[in-house]
Amino acid sequence: MTDIRETRGFPANPDHAPDGPAAGAPSSDLAMRLHRDLDRIWSTPPGIGRLSAVNHTIVGRRFIVAAFVFFTIGGLLAMLIRAQLATPHGAFVGPELYNQIFTMHGSVMMFLFAIPMFEGVAIYMLPKLLGARDLAFPRLTAYGFWCYVFGGSILVVAMLLGVAPDGGWFMYTPLSSNTYSPGINADVWLLGITFVEISAICAAVEITVTILKMRAPGMTIDRMPLFAWYILVTAGMMLAGFPPLILGSILLEVERAFDLPFFDPARGGDPLLWQHLFWLFGHPEVYIIFLPGAGMVSTILPVMARREIVGYTWIVVSVVAVGFLSFGLWVHHMFTTGIPHLALGFFSAASTLVAIPTGVQIFSWLATLIDGRPQWKLPMLYLFGFFVVFVAGGLTGVMVAVVPFDWQVHDTHFVVAHMHYVLVGGFVFPLLAAAYYWLPHVSGKVARYPLGHAAFWLIFIGFNLTFFIMHLTGLLGMPRRVFSYEPGWGWDLPNLVSSFGGFLMTIGFALFVVDVTLHVRFGRTAPRNPWGASTLEWATATPPAPYNFASLPTVSGRHPLRDAPELPSDLAGGRGYLGFAREGRQETLGIHMTAATPDQVIVLPGPTYLPLFTALATGIVFLGLLFKVYWLVPVGAVLMLAMFMLWTRSTGQRRDGGPLPIGRGASAPVHSEAAGAPSWWAMVFTLVADGVLFSSLAFGALFLWVSAPAWPPPQVLDSGWWVPALTVAGLAVAAVAGLRAVAVNGSSGASRSAGRDFWLLLAAAGHAFALAWLVVLALGTPDPTRHAYGAATVALLAYAGFHAALGCVFALFGLWRSRTGHVSAARSLDLRIGSLWHGYTAVTGAAGLLLVAVLAWLVTP
Numbered sequence: 001m002t003d004i005r006e007t008r009g010f011p012a013n014p015d016h017a018p019d020g021p022a023a024g025a026p027s028s029d030l031a032m033r034l035h036r037d038l039d040r041i042w043s044t045p046p047g048i049g050r051l052s053a054v055n056h057t058i059v060g061r062r063f064i065v066a067a068f069v070f071f072t073i074g075g076l077l078a079m080l081i082r083a084q085l086a087t088p089h090g091a092f093v094g095p096e097l098y099n100q101i102f103t104m105h106g107s108v109m110m111f112l113f114a115i116p117m118f119e120g121v122a123i124y125m126l127p128k129l130l131g132a133r134d135l136a137f138p139r140l141t142a143y144g145f146w147c148y149v150f151g152g153s154i155l156v157v158a159m160l161l162g163v164a165p166d167g168g169w170f171m172y173t174p175l176s177s178n179t180y181s182p183g184i185n186a187d188v189w190l191l192g193i194t195f196v197e198i199s200a201i202c203a204a205v206e207i208t209v210t211i212l213k214m215r216a217p218g219m220t221i222d223r224m225p226l227f228a229w230y231i232l233v234t235a236g237m238m239l240a241g242f243p244p245l246i247l248g249s250i251l252l253e254v255e256r257a258f259d260l261p262f263f264d265p266a267r268g269g270d271p272l273l274w275q276h277l278f279w280l281f282g283h284p285e286v287y288i289i290f291l292p293g294a295g296m297v298s299t300i301l302p303v304m305a306r307r308e309i310v311g312y313t314w315i316v317v318s319v320v321a322v323g324f325l326s327f328g329l330w331v332h333h334m335f336t337t338g339i340p341h342l343a344l345g346f347f348s349a350a351s352t353l354v355a356i357p358t359g360v361q362i363f364s365w366l367a368t369l370i371d372g373r374p375q376w377k378l379p380m381l382y383l384f385g386f387f388v389v390f391v392a393g394g395l396t397g398v399m400v401a402v403v404p405f406d407w408q409v410h411d412t413h414f415v416v417a418h419m420h421y422v423l424v425g426g427f428v429f430p431l432l433a434a435a436y437y438w439l440p441h442v443s444g445k446v447a448r449y450p451l452g453h454a455a456f457w458l459i460f461i462g463f464n465l466t467f468f469i470m471h472l473t474g475l476l477g478m479p480r481r482v483f484s485y486e487p488g489w490g491w492d493l494p495n496l497v498s499s500f501g502g503f504l505m506t507i508g509f510a511l512f513v514v515d516v517t518l519h520v521r522f523g524r525t526a527p528r529n530p531w532g533a534s535t536l537e538w539a540t541a542t543p544p545a546p547y548n549f550a551s552l553p554t555v556s557g558r559h560p561l562r563d564a565p566e567l568p569s570d571l572a573g574g575r576g577y578l579g580f581a582r583e584g585r586q587e588t589l590g591i592h593m594t595a596a597t598p599d600q601v602i603v604l605p606g607p608t609y610l611p612l613f614t615a616l617a618t619g620i621v622f623l624g625l626l627f628k629v630y631w632l633v634p635v636g637a638v639l640m641l642a643m644f645m646l647w648t649r650s651t652g653q654r655r656d657g658g659p660l661p662i663g664r665g666a667s668a669p670v671h672s673e674a675a676g677a678p679s680w681w682a683m684v685f686t687l688v689a690d691g692v693l694f695s696s697l698a699f700g701a702l703f704l705w706v707s708a709p710a711w712p713p714p715q716v717l718d719s720g721w722w723v724p725a726l727t728v729a730g731l732a733v734a735a736v737a738g739l740r741a742v743a744v745n746g747s748s749g750a751s752r753s754a755g756r757d758f759w760l761l762l763a764a765a766g767h768a769f770a771l772a773w774l775v776v777l778a779l780g781t782p783d784p785t786r787h788a789y790g791a792a793t794v795a796l797l798a799y800a801g802f803h804a805a806l807g808c809v810f811a812l813f814g815l816w817r818s819r820t821g822h823v824s825a826a827r828s829l830d831l832r833i834g835s836l837w838h839g840y841t842a843v844t845g846a847a848g849l850l851l852v853a854v855l856a857w858l859v860t861p
């Protein structure tokens with residue numbers, strides 16, 4: 001309660017706030033003027049200008065709508081599948097088209113619906129839940145959105161042209177290699193999905209930084225809303241889970257385009273490497289989809305049960321545990337590939353183990369319901385659906401974790417049933433609950449007609465009809481991914497029932513769409529906080545203003561709105577932090593990660609077309625690769641780089657500001673003068689993801705050496721020791737020079753700027769020097785198309801080369817920023833970010849070269 005006593009009585013506008021309303025006016029006028037000023041500063045231009053939107057509320061909504069459109073496309077494809085399988089000898093589509101349909105259904109649902117939908121909800125909700133005005137990197141939000149839409153469009157357009165991917169959503173080699181998939185279909189998948197993954201990585205970095213650095217003052221991590229915990233863990237898993245897939249896709253595309261045989265067993269490659277890389281991503285992926293769903297359950301259920309969640313700490317611990325455990329399970333998708341018995345036993349046991357933390361959450365939810373006073377409102381109904389469906393899916397999950405059982409049902413419709421029970425149960429039902437729970441927030445309205453109930457029963461009954469029966473169809477031996485079957489095998493009736501159920505479910509979803517449309521068009525005005533929730537998103541106006549809060553809250557517990565019911569009006573009255581408009585800048589607060597005290601004013605960029613143009617440039621790169629017009633690739637890449645440079649023109653300051661008043665008698669420096677600025681952390685987390693990519697590559701090289709047939713290679717790289725040594729020396733010089741530049745920049749003295757510029761130039765030179773030697777090494781590598789050894793070596797060298805080249809850019813960028821006055825002793829952010837890159841490049845470069853040397857030594861006869 002203390003926070004609100006502090007809040008009350010604070011002037012809406014501290015005198016020192018530069019262009020706030022004048023002191024002395026009546027307080028409601030002050031508040032009105034504040035809202036007007038903030039509105040002007042934070043608004044997105046109308047008309048065509050909407051393409052320049054970077055605001056999280058707008059872009060989050062766009063993500064959600066786009067993901068729903070893709071869900072509809074995936075759903076229509078599912079209906080085609082069910083129409084085809086409804087009767088034996090179905091005649092809707094032939095085998096080729098059927099392959100495309102189920103591949104696109106799976107890929108669209110996983111990559112273009114589930115992940116972006118969760119990103120959209122997180123992007124829309126997080127700042128509001130945490131008490132901030134936007135995410136850490138609004139332009140990155142928008143860039144991610146465009147990458148997602150463009151990448152997804154490539155897939156959909158390919159489908160309309162009849163060249164959609166057709167190798168299944170997990171694209172196993174050798175089926176997806178050139179020999180068996182000669183057309184463009186597989187390339188569409190590899191490039192389209194990688195394009196979309198860029199947006200996933202952007203979102204993961206930005207979500208992580210936002211949660212760690214931009215919570216409301218006082219919101220220590222043990223006071224964070226559970227949804228933020230789930231999203232934080234999910235984002236961390238994306239940083240570690242997506243890089244293996246991105247790497248795998250790049251390697252497979254390189255194999256397809258340039259014949260480097262990473263996955264070709266005749267030339268030292270191994271198709272199992274693809275399976276490892278894919279499932280290193282793929283298994284965490286199912287938790288990346290489930291955890292946000294569970295986060296929605298943990299948010300909505302206590303409100304519906306009118307009781308605080310039971311076992312907050314237990315839930316947090318189990319979510320973190322799931323995050324870690326899920327990376328040790330991937331091999332359970334490969335039980336039938338002939339792996340050693342010991343590994344079978346280990347991964348089988350580990351797989352049943354995840355049932356424990358998942359069980360902990362289920363019991364917490366049940367305890368909350370039992371001990372609370374649940375109300376049967378619409379979101380609760382969908383939560384009920386979640387419980388039934390998800391628990392059933394969990395049970396069949398334990399069944400398929402048992403190896404002998406899995407051997408029986410592998411690749412049958414039993415697995416299709418299991419997978420949909422967990423995915424639809426774990427994500428779609430919570431999502432529908434969340435839709436009804438948060439719709440009043442998005443639209444400011446409550447529904448007039450009770451269509452949501454009818455939709456629920458249609459979806460729930462339809463779903464179980466479709467998929468419960470499918471367990472049986474699977475046990476009767478019907479394989480998945482077959483387009484037709486013979487009558488009289490006992491599969492006729494169950495398939496017909498499944499298809500009937502599928503159409504029932506579709507009618508349910510259609511009703512949901514109708515309901516939401518009616519709600520938005522004709523709903524009644526919602527009361528503030530209609531469910532009586534205690535989290536901060538309900539402290540905003542509904543629908544929310546683009547700045548969310550006219551001033552920023554302080555929290556002193558897990559239930560800010562319950563502890564201080566007057567908080568919304570206090571914030572709207574400008575009596576929290578930053579309750580003023582300063583120099584027309586979009587400002588929000590950054591906090592110390594653990595102490596949760598304000599430690600910086602984060603200045604955010606406004607609307608701009610640059611994210612859209614950058615995504616278009618990225619699209620040029622991908623289209624160049626897809627259509628094998630390779631000269632387009634560097635053109636697009638240079639354009640991209642130039643755009644990113646333009647982004648930075650409006651970033652940072654050209655003068656030292658010192659501590660700025662932030663209201664409530666406190667002050668903090670602007671982020672470019674703070675030690676732990678969001679962009680510094682963003683670089684750290686980007687490098688974490690990058691490090692996982694490097695480790696996956698190293699794993700791949702060693703895996704091929706250990707397991708692939710046709711080793712050792714006929715020839716090895718014979719470079720002597722001094723070329724690698726010179727390369728590492730160049731990278732080391734760059735890293736040290738980067739550190740020196742930061743140190744000299746922070747010193748006082750006449751030669752400060754000259755010294756800094758010298759070190760930056762030296763860093764660039766070090767990278768260039770290393771890059772030249774890396775090229776020499778690559779040219780000396782035995783023909784990479786002849787054996788996977790050469791291919792792996794070239795891949796390792798290319799990785800180091802790419803980083804050295806960008807290192808050069810970073811160093812020169814630092815120099816440019818220094819010359820344009822963006823760098824001072826107090827403002828060293830650009831140099832420190834560069835220095836992180838230089839250090840990372842030196843470490844991975846040295847490790848990569850060591851691996852190249854070791855590999856050469858190991859395989860020398």
Ligand code: HEM
Nearest residue numbers: 075078081102103106109114168169416423480481482502
């Ligand atoms: C809307 C209701 C849905 C229906 C009726 C449906 C139906 C099906 C069917 C019949 C298959 C098997 C195709 C075959 O093996 O021949 C399938 C595969 C699949 N579904 Fe769904 N599905 C639905 C929703 C979803 C959702 C929401 C997701 C994910 C979030 C999803 C993910 C997948 C995946 C990953 C596959 C495997 C594709 C492959 O074998 O490559 N489905 N679906």
Ligand SMILES: [Cu+2]
Nearest residue numbers: 283329332333
């Ligand atoms: Cu798995």
